[in-house]
Amino acid sequence: MSRHQLDARRLLCPMPVIRTQDRIAELVRGDILEVHATDPGALNDIGAWCRINGHRVLEARDDAGEILMVLEVGGD
């Protein structure tokens, strides 16, 4: 299991989701990905994307517009 970072700040939806998706494709089950974003839509969209693709959202925070999502790679 390893921990990774993704900077998706200043990108507008759905780019943060696409970057998250493409990054997770390179990771393995159990890896952790921290996504930093600024588009408020990312909270919902990355959350929804994780639910339908079988990944877990461990943490989701919006600190005055700085969004942090901690994801655990699942799926097949």
Add this chain to the structure above:
Amino acid sequence: MSAPRKALALISGGLDSLLAARVVQEQGIHVEGVNFYTGFCVEGHTHAIRKQDRAKPKRNNALWVAEQLGIKLHIVDIVDEYKDIVLNPKHGYGANMNPCLDCKIFMVHKAQEWIDKHGFDFIITGEVIGQRPMSQRKDTMPVVADESGAGDRLLRPLCARNLPETLPEREGWVDRDRLYDFSGRGRKPQMALAAQFGFEDYAAPAGGCCFLTDENYSHKLADLWQARGERRYELDDIMLLKVGRHLRPRPYFKMIISREEGESRFLEGYRRQFRHLRTISHMGPLALIDGSRFDEADVALAARLLARFSQGRTAPEVEVEYVDETGMARTFNVAPMSPAEIPKDWYL
């Protein structure tokens, strides 16, 4: 028991693609979705940018549809490849800058590449004959199938019974009798089917799924090309066309002026790339200058115009800060322009 057949559904986020995918799922087919991001999609952006929209819950409709269906969704960034479709559509444009037929062909072609790579059997779209004036006509439906390379692996479950049999029907993977024969612009059959499946709260049916069908947006895009003397764009260009007021006081420069706080914050992200102006003495917007030339007289003109959109619009003078292309800032006072001084055709 043999493994189920697999289909890839083009998911736009609208009702038709939702229904098409569900109809096929009901027949025991394993369905996954694909959503193509062109940069022109209406989804999200403007809502994310404008402050008054920030409080409302936002959702990406394609993801929402996938969740309703319980399917995986693959979002594919086609921003770069899509430029050629917008710039050189073989089949031309619709009422505005929308190259719908070429767009459909391209997306189905990308879907065909995807199913080849991932071992899927066929492609589903939510197209309905006669629903859209350009891409969804009886005579253009075969064009999409042929030119995309998908051929008879392209199934349109909502209108399949009005079309020749496709491979999934011939092979018995799906039962043609349980597909539909919708046609025309009406939305009633779709709404009835949605009710039957228990779908509620779906995105507004039909209409354009992208900004290229919008008259004002298309006008701004045409203006951009004309001013630059060439037809090309970057993702930032087409994003900026969605934000703020655009005014072109001179052929060689235009101003992008924020309309509220959310837009100001968004435009601030572009400060390093553009000359810009803001009001100092009064609350007001931020303006980016997009142009090939910007002389001293233009600085004064732009400053007066900007002051007109600030809270100092009726004051005798407004202090403005101008930051040039090297990042050098200076401030000065100007008299705000009166509305009568602003020709209508400056507004894009």
